[in-house]
Amino acid sequence: MLPIREMAAWSAASYFPPVAQKQAAINKQRVVAKPYAGYFSLDMEIPTSAARALQHGPMKAEEALTPSEADLNRLISEDYHTPDQGYAVLEGLTTYVQSRVVMPGVTTEVFRWWFTWHPLEHERYTLWFPHAHIANSVADPSRLADTSLTYEERLYGNPNRVRELVGSNELDINIRFMAPEELGFDPKRLAAAGFTASASGLVGHGDHPDAVMSMMVHLARDTNAGLELISRYWIGGHPALRRFPGSEHTLDGLKAAGFNEAIVLGAAYELALHDTLEFNHLAKILPLLHARFA
Amino acid sequence: MLPIREMAAWSAASYFPPVAQKQAAINKQRVVAKPYAGYFSLDMEIPTSAARALQHGPMKAEEALTPSEADLNRLISEDYHTPDQGYAVLEGLTTYVQSRVVMPGVTTEVFRWWFTWHPLEHERYTLWFPHAHIANSVADPSRLADTSLTYEERLYGNPNRVRELVGSNELDINIRFMAPEELGFDPKRLAAAGFTASASGLVGHGDHPDAVMSMMVHLARDTNAGLELISRYWIGGHPALRRFPGSEHTLDGLKAAGFNEAIVLGAAYELALHDTLEFNHLAKILPLLHARFA
Numbered sequence: 001m002l003p004i005r006e007m008a009a010w011s012a013a014s015y016f017p018p019v020a021q022k023q024a025a026i027n028k029q030r031v032v033a034k035p036y037a038g039y040f041s042l043d044m045e046i047p048t049s050a051a052r053a054l055q056h057g058p059m060k061a062e063e064a065l066t067p068s069e070a071d072l073n074r075l076i077s078e079d080y081h082t083p084d085q086g087y088a089v090l091e092g093l094t095t096y097v098q099s100r101v102v103m104p105g106v107t108t109e110v111f112r113w114w115f116t117w118h119p120l121e122h123e124r125y126t127l128w129f130p131h132a133h134i135a136n137s138v139a140d141p142s143r144l145a146d147t148s149l150t151y152e153e154r155l156y157g158n159p160n161r162v163r164e165l166v167g168s169n170e171l172d173i174n175i176r177f178m179a180p181e182e183l184g185f186d187p188k189r190l191a192a193a194g195f196t197a198s199a200s201g202l203v204g205h206g207d208h209p210d211a212v213m214s215m216m217v218h219l220a221r222d223t224n225a226g227l228e229l230i231s232r233y234w235i236g237g238h239p240a241l242r243r244f245p246g247s248e249h250t251l252d253g254l255k256a257a258g259f260n261e262a263i264v265l266g267a268a269y270e271l272a273l274h275d276t277l278e279f280n281h282l283a284k285i286l287p288l289l290h291a292r293f294a
Numbered sequence: 295m296l297p298i299r300e301m302a303a304w305s306a307a308s309y310f311p312p313v314a315q316k317q318a319a320i321n322k323q324r325v326v327a328k329p330y331a332g333y334f335s336l337d338m339e340i341p342t343s344a345a346r347a348l349q350h351g352p353m354k355a356e357e358a359l360t361p362s363e364a365d366l367n368r369l370i371s372e373d374y375h376t377p378d379q380g381y382a383v384l385e386g387l388t389t390y391v392q393s394r395v396v397m398p399g400v401t402t403e404v405f406r407w408w409f410t411w412h413p414l415e416h417e418r419y420t421l422w423f424p425h426a427h428i429a430n431s432v433a434d435p436s437r438l439a440d441t442s443l444t445y446e447e448r449l450y451g452n453p454n455r456v457r458e459l460v461g462s463n464e465l466d467i468n469i470r471f472m473a474p475e476e477l478g479f480d481p482k483r484l485a486a487a488g489f490t491a492s493a494s495g496l497v498g499h500g501d502h503p504d505a506v507m508s509m510m511v512h513l514a515r516d517t518n519a520g521l522e523l524i525s526r527y528w529i530g531g532h533p534a535l536r537r538f539p540g541s542e543h544t545l546d547g548l549k550a551a552g553f554n555e556a557i558v559l560g561a562a563y564e565l566a567l568h569d570t571l572e573f574n575h576l577a578k579i580l581p582l583l584h585a586r587f588a
Contacts, residue, residue: 002335002582008302014345015309015567018559021351041296042349051308055336055425057315131349168560265312266462273309285296 011051013044013277017168020131027126027133034123036293039285042130050276053085058265064088064096065232067215068240069184075232076185076193076219087272089261093254094236095214095268101279104226105287108196111220111227112151113294114286115177115199116144119160127285129278134163134170152179155199161206167270172206175216183215184243194221202244203235212247226283231275236264305345307338307571311462314425321420321427328417330587333579336424344570347379352559358382358390359526361509362534363478369526370479370487370513381566383555387548388530389508389562395573398520399581402490405514405521406445407588408580409471409493410438413454421579423572428457428464446473449493455500461564466500469510477509478537488515496538497529506541523573527565530558 016024024042031040064086065071074080084100118124118136125136138144140158160175178201181187197220204211214235220227234241237251310318318336325334358380359365368374378394412418412430419430432438434452454469472495475481491514498505508529514521528535531545 002333002579004337005304005339005578007304007306007337007339010299010301011305011308012301012342012345013349014305014307014340016349018352018556018563021349021563024349025351039296043298043301043346045299045301046308048306051306052337055307055310055315055318057319058312262312269312269315284299288296 007048009048010045011048013046015273016131017165019168019170020165023134023165024131027123027130031123031126034121036124036127036289039127039289039292040130041281041285044129044131044277044281045284046276046280050085050280053083054087054269054272054276058268059083059086059088059096059098061088061090061096064090064098066090066240067232067234067238071240072184072217073186073189075217075230076189076195078193085272085276087265087268089264089268090234090236090238092237092239092241092251093259093261093264094234094238094241095264095271097231097233097268097272097275099229099231099272099275099279101229101231101276101283102223102225102227103229103279103283103286106227106283108220108222108227110286110290110294111197111199111229113290114282116151116154117293120145125162127289128282129164129274132165132274132278134165136160136162151197159209161209163206166267166274169267169270173213174204174206174209175201176204176209177201180217180219183217190219195219196221197227202246204246210246211250212241212244213250215241215244229279231279233271233275235267235271301342303342304339305342307340309567310425311459313462313464314459317428317459318425321417321424325417325420328415330418330421330583333421333583333586334424335575335579338423338425338571338575339578340570340574344379344574347377348381348563348566348570352562353377353380353382353390353392355382355384355390358384358392360384360534361526361528361532365534366478366511367480367483369511369524370483370489372487379566379570381562383558383562384528384530384532386531386533386535386545387553387555387558388528388532388535389558389565391525391527391562391566391569393523393525393566393569393573395523395525395570395577396517396519396521397523397573397577397580400521400577400584402514402516402521404580404584404588405491405493405523407584408576410445410448411587414439419456421583422576423458423568426459426568426572428459430454430456445491453503455503457500460561460568463561463564467507468498468500468503469495470498470503471495474511474513477511484513489513490515491521496540498540504540505544506535506538507544509535509538520577525569525573527569529561529565
């Protein structure tokens, strides 16, 4: 029988498609003159356990959560248990990704700082995922930068326009961050579960910002080990997304564009890896960036 | 500035496309009843240095070798130095990959045993790369198994019909292993450089076995650290491949199939990763397989 090689807790990311390798080289040049250039690193690592968790096929759809209000609140309930990483194809040609990342040295305050600091310069956004992030800007930069306002006042209703690679595909999306209760979370349950920060919202296309292509959930709470970040993505025409105006044409659009189960499965896997890479990388750089630039 | 995370020498492979994850599950079932089932492992690792070597874009074409006779002999000359891993796009829409892997505990004898043992059962081939290898068979199995013959008599002129995934693409190819001198190597120089084993040849399509789609070189020699394996792949319509009958239509075929530089670049990167994964994995299992089944 095979001996098991003792593996370290962290592994180098072993795959970046050529278009991402090219973007990394471009981004490296873009940040050179920035004061945060020293925090731009192409050495991305993920937990070995996370790498392996995503190698054994998709989750069964019935083990995934839907974007229904009931399932959102199940996500934050104490008796909900699920693997940290997973991906699946749900009905309505829906890409589903789940993840949980603990970020040592990161707090609610640091998390909030990141989401109000990085969208003010495209190059800051590249620090987060140097191979994949191209540009991020915000509708009202001065509001985002206004420290006299709360995090929620700065971020909500102030959409992010994001260009990034997921796998080899370049996305141009509009993220409308909003209060979790607008998505269907019960604020009392959120508070009871200790969630203190959110970067959640509805996502449309860059050129059709009010279309609802997907819902994205990033909920965070402080723990002794660092910030615990719980993420979920639903991209597609899931029936439970129909409660949001702007979702009416999503499924037809996917069908017209030739999407099928195999394509959605590939997209789900690529997004799961993307999420794992970007949040583990952010965990590495964020405490240092905050200490230097906050 | 960022502290550098001290990385272990080995990293878990972090990317297997969904079709490969599915193949891995199928292959796992196929080997269950085989005596070598215990050597089937989905935990694939590559040297951290190899993972990172392939993340910074392709080599310049002028730094790669061509499949010319002159460059083949340059490959085995003492004063030729090049990175262990690399990929590039060469003229004629040619995919180019180079690699060097040292396999501790593997010798010339073990290497030869592998290439005469594994093609006798499809399932043995899956041990080598459980996510990507589907089937391998040989034109004349009894000749391949005949231990009264030399390695060369068993393997040469006895083509392998291989089905495997490279990235997400399933290939159906016919490998004609042949003496290195038939490819253009100078046998005196090979001997002087200490190369004692080869699994090199010309590759056609499964249904067009005599077409020359590519040349593949695997040359090996014993070192104190284990078997040193030097590999090169040229897939496409490179002018220097035109010396081989059967190469006449390769370039036109690639153009007719819509191949372009970007596609070839992607193919080269996928093949480079595939090679790194499969030979590092083979290095792990081969000494144990040989000890048990030779």
